[in-house]
Amino acid sequence: MTKSPIDAVARATPDPIARRIRGLSDRTIAWIFVAPSIFLLLAVNIFPLIWTIRLSFTNFRVNRPNNDVEWVGLQNYERILNDGDIWNSMQATAHFLLWTIALQVLIGFALAFLINKKFRGNDLWTTIIVLPMMLSPAVVGNFWTFLYQPQIGLFNYVIGFLTGADPSSFSMIGDVNLAPWAIVIADTWMWTPFVMLICLAGLRSIPDSIYEAAECDRASKWRQFWTITIPMVLPFLMLAILFRGIENFKMFDLVVQLTGGGPGSITELTSINLKREAFEKWRTGYSSAYAVILFVTVFGLASIYVKALNKVKER
């Protein structure tokens, strides 16, 4: 960039003329252009984060602003790590993460593989499949509670129709055993197209010539699939898992509307649990420490994962 001809000309010209040609210097322009964004991000992201970290060492409560704020050191962190509720919600999150990612990868990849056969009209159907992903999770999640209603719900009716079970005999949201699956199903419905799109891009990036060469070597279709398709799509697939992993670790809107964490606290994912601590029980200091732990967890897991992803890409 700095080696552009105009720079060379400008540098060779005496200063006043150089200024006239170039207007403001590149460095000034760069800072004028970047500064507002960085400033806004600092104000709305970094400043609150630092504040959260500071609050996490205190016993501050938003609803009791007149109480003395005491510095309690690591006490909040200690209590969180010994809190059974929080471990329960971590477990709920792990169950949710594991199953949504497994199902979305399986179904998403299968769909991408089939769409890549380029049957007539595949563009139209791809677009239709993508629709759920773009919609508001809270609004859609709220409507899923209607689909999940015993008896009158469409979901229960279809399941009843297919399995012969009585549609009023089970409640996806009310039953302790079914509720964790209710959120997995809704999330899979919503986000499978995301994995599908990324896999599709991966499949389309494989040049035909590789398959042609394999065909000449009389490699079976099965062999081609495992030694060409899968390794070539793997970096894309891992990227999809990264995005879904981060998003679902933060999951709030869809699930809070669907089950609200219930029944009991069986589907209370960490974000919902955190919201309850911070905005219902108003334990600000405590929930700040909780937030810090969550953020460090996401960030740590994501960094480790990105390292692994880069290794796969290098191969």
Next chain:
Amino acid sequence: MSYSVTAPSNRTKWFAGFLVIGYALITIMPLLWIIATGFKSPSDAIAYPPKVLFEPTMEGYVNLFTTRTRVSDETMAALGEPTTWYEQIVRDQNMVIAGPSRYGERFMNSVIIGFGSTILCMVLGTAAAYAFSRFRIPLKDDLLFFILSTRMMPPIAVAIPIFLMFRNLGLNDTHLGMILLYTAVNLSLSVWLLKGFIDEIPIEYEEAALIDGYTRFQAFYKVVLPQAATGIASTAIFCLIFAWNEYAFAVLLTSGTAQTAPPFIPTIIGVGGKDWPAVAAGATIFLVPVMVFTILLRKHLLRGITFGAVRK
């Protein structure tokens, strides 16, 4: 047509098409069900077995936009004939219209906050993306990663201090506060996407412009911006959709004047239980614009949802 050993056979195509279309039809069902429920009467909406064929009515939409009260038979008789079709629908439920509901306001809040934050985000994002793409900036990669990492924070985690900060600044439950917040949330997406788009514009165009006597600013808005127009437009739609769909911040930081539609729609209730047709009507009006945009955007979809990590 040239013969290829790798092209799938017709039978494979049929089979693949059959499965994909099957999945598409299942996956679209809940969306069609939302749209259909909006046109059902309350009794049709909760009928067993679920009704596929029904007599369409605008009751859900009328209930969505109005608040209604029950009046005595004498008052009703004294009112005379209803003058409009929507009054007629309300009268058929033995009620009269008491006033407009909050839905219109909430929807307008979504529009104002969505468009406001998108415009601001595009102005800031385009400038920053151009600078990152064209200039040597110290710690460029670190800054870019910092911008991306702001996306990893769970919204609830930063919501506590933002809540406190907004309260001190008087930004709680205001349009301005939400616009600034959504701009910050979307900035990472727009900088990353736009940088990708601007990277693709050959730098030679600007160099030619500079040699012709343009200043950097002129080169930026007369040469680069028109070239990046498609990219900017698609990025803007992504930002708009994200702001439109956002729920966590909206539910925590707004309650009255600046509340957007996503936290409002689930709170719509009717007389004696949830008024599902009204909820579905509200959801339909809210979701259909996004469906239309998605169809328009389909070529840029992948790039948008992966922060430009996958270009296709």
